[in-house]
Amino acid sequence: MHDHLDDNQNRKRTLTHCVLDILVALTALQLIMLLPHFGLKNLDSSALGSGQTVHFLVIAAFPSMLIGIILAYAAKSHGMVVHLTKTAVSILVSYVLFLAMDETYLPNRLGQTEIIWGLSLFAVLSLGCSGLRHVKAFLPGHGGGRVLLVGNGAMAAQMEEMITQCPGNYALVGKVEYPPVPGSSECGNVSDIFETAKRLGADKVVISLSERRGVFPLQEMLSCKLSGIEVLDSPAMFECLTGKLLIENITPSWFIFCHGFRVTPWLKAAKRFVDVIISLFGLAVFAPFAPLVALAIKLDSPGPIFFRQTRVGQGDKLFGLIKFRSMCQDAEKGTGAVWAKKNDDRVTRLGRFLRKSRIDEIPQLINVLKGEMSLVGPRPERPEFVQKLKERIPYYSERHYVKPGVSGWAQVRYPYGASVEDAVEKLRYDLYYIKNISIMLDLKIIFKTIGVMLFCRGGR
Numbered sequence: 001m002h003d004h005l006d007d008n009q010n011r012k013r014t015l016t017h018c019v020l021d022i023l024v025a026l027t028a029l030q031l032i033m034l035l036p037h038f039g040l041k042n043l044d045s046s047a048l049g050s051g052q053t054v055h056f057l058v059i060a061a062f063p064s065m066l067i068g069i070i071l072a073y074a075a076k077s078h079g080m081v082v083h084l085t086k087t088a089v090s091i092l093v094s095y096v097l098f099l100a101m102d103e104t105y106l107p108n109r110l111g112q113t114e115i116i117w118g119l120s121l122f123a124v125l126s127l128g129c130s131g132l133r134h135v136k137a138f139l140p141g142h143g144g145g146r147v148l149l150v151g152n153g154a155m156a157a158q159m160e161e162m163i164t165q166c167p168g169n170y171a172l173v174g175k176v177e178y179p180p181v182p183g184s185s186e187c188g189n190v191s192d193i194f195e196t197a198k199r200l201g202a203d204k205v206v207i208s209l210s211e212r213r214g215v216f217p218l219q220e221m222l223s224c225k226l227s228g229i230e231v232l233d234s235p236a237m238f239e240c241l242t243g244k245l246l247i248e249n250i251t252p253s254w255f256i257f258c259h260g261f262r263v264t265p266w267l268k269a270a271k272r273f274v275d276v277i278i279s280l281f282g283l284a285v286f287a288p289f290a291p292l293v294a295l296a297i298k299l300d301s302p303g304p305i306f307f308r309q310t311r312v313g314q315g316d317k318l319f320g321l322i323k324f325r326s327m328c329q330d331a332e333k334g335t336g337a338v339w340a341k342k343n344d345d346r347v348t349r350l351g352r353f354l355r356k357s358r359i360d361e362i363p364q365l366i367n368v369l370k371g372e373m374s375l376v377g378p379r380p381e382r383p384e385f386v387q388k389l390k391e392r393i394p395y396y397s398e399r400h401y402v403k404p405g406v407s408g409w410a411q412v413r414y415p416y417g418a419s420v421e422d423a424v425e426k427l428r429y430d431l432y433y434i435k436n437i438s439i440m441l442d443l444k445i446i447f448k449t450i451g452v453m454l455f456c457r458g459g460r
Contacts, residue, residue: 020129021061021126022061024061024122024125024126024129025061025122027121027125028118028119028121028122028125031121063090063093063094063097084127087123087126087127091119091122091123094119095115095116095119098115145170145171145203145204145230146170146171146173146200146201146202146203146204147163147170147171147172147173147202147204147205147206147237148173148174148175148176148193148196148197148200148202148204148205148206149163149172149174149175149176149206149208150175150176150178150193150205150206150207150208150209150217151176151177151178151206151207151208151209151210151234152177152178152179152208152210153208153209153210154210155208155209155210155234156175156208156209156234159206159208159234159237159238160172160175162237162238162241162242163206163237163241166241170204170241173200173201173202174196174200174202176193176196178193178209178215178217179215192220193205193217193220193221193224194220194223194224194227194229197224197229198227198229202229203229203230204229204230204231204232204237205221205224205229205230205231205232206232206233206234206237207221207231207232207233207234208233208234208237234246234249235249235250235254239432242428243409243413243429243432244413244425244428244429244431244432245428245431245432245435246428247394247395247424247427247428247431250394250395250431255395255398258435260434260435260436260437261434261435262437263401263402263434263437267437267438267439270439271374271376271439271442272371272374274375274439274442275368275369275374275375276368276369278375278446279365279368279369279375280369282362282365283362283365283366286362293324293354293359294324296350297324297325297350300348300349300350300351301328301329301348301349301350302329303325303328303329304325304329305324305325306322306323306324306325306363307322307323307324307325307326307327308320308321308322308323309321309323309382310382310383311380311381311382311383311404312380312381312382312383312386312400312404313372313373313380313400313403313404314400314401314402314403314404315400315401316386316397316400318383319367319372319373319380321364321367321373321380322363322364322366322367323360323361323363323364324354324359324360324362324363325348325351325360326347326348326350326351326352326354326355326360327344327346327347327348327351328346328347328348357453358407358449358452358453359453361406361407364406365406367406368406372403373403373404373405373406374402374403374404374405374406375405375406375407375442375446376405376406376407376408376409376433376441376442376445376446377402377403377404377405377408377433378399378400378402378404378405378408378410378426378430378433378434379404379405379407379408379410379411379426380404381423385423388420389420389423392420393420393423393424393427395427395431396423396427398431398434399427399430399431399434401434402434402437407445407446407449407452408429408430408433408445409429409430409432409433409441409445410425410426410427410429410430410433411449411452412445412448412449412451412452413429414426414429433445
């Protein structure tokens, strides 16, 4: 739950790993020159041609970067097992890519011996760098942030528990009871929160007050802010820790004045461009397998291959969503619209696999091309459910300000929804997505979705 880093940290980490892969590839290429087995002992680095350099970068660094990004978003953890998997798969892909490159088109490419040695050196150096990063992560002062918590009450207690449970990213270095509680032994001097933050080496101060009027430590927070210590309230810290919004503390004025929720014309155009290109590519790649899926559905159970269902889209407009059929025909004939449940007996044998792998969602790329959906966005719900959810959940309608998606932040972060309570949790993630909407976040969700499909962690 608490493994979320904000988008800036994710972009910085991904960029760092990509640059590191390039540097490791260049280092491995230079080390080849030092090995006498190739007959290159009389050459120095200046003898290395630009064509050979580009060739090695393409077959070594590019697969490593691509597979590394996919695994980073697909894996539930980021330990050495993930890095070993990344290295092994990328080396295999790199060698296949090398064999596919015809000498006719790349006459200056490196030979097979040089490539084998180069990829071996690349693997050793890459694993060595990964090992150093993991050792560094356990050293003092290398977490995601040193946090001083200011406040008391239920919200402060929740913040304390959440920060404590994610030590890999944040470290709680102290807590100041505010307003002060008589006899409290909590760390910190209430009269000088700024000095306490400096003494403890905090780089973040989290304000968690149940009531701010007349008790907010304004001067202390100004001193922290102007000295470079980041000041956050509970909803902002909750967002950093979980990747979702604390909707219980959201007001209409918060929506108006908070940073985010900006869907610019440029962003709309960029999303539409990405939607069309990836949808066309996806349909082209899947086309040879579509007849096999259609045949399997027909053989598995009677009924149509495709399933159409009315869903609520952008601006509360209704549209017909297209899926491969994964349930028995007329599954809701006697019950009407009901939530899906675990081990749902309405789902066919093949349908369980189609749902887990998300293959049943692929026809929705047609909805994307028609402009009814986007690749990434809040999942569209049925109108029967939407009406009930609007009545029971505040701000539920806000998720309809953007196009619904084939996949979404809630889908890659939370299990399949099956109740009003699940809808509340998914809304937290959907509003986080709309608040932080960007092409980079969309790409992150697409990579995570690929992981969900590969490891069959999809719907029920």
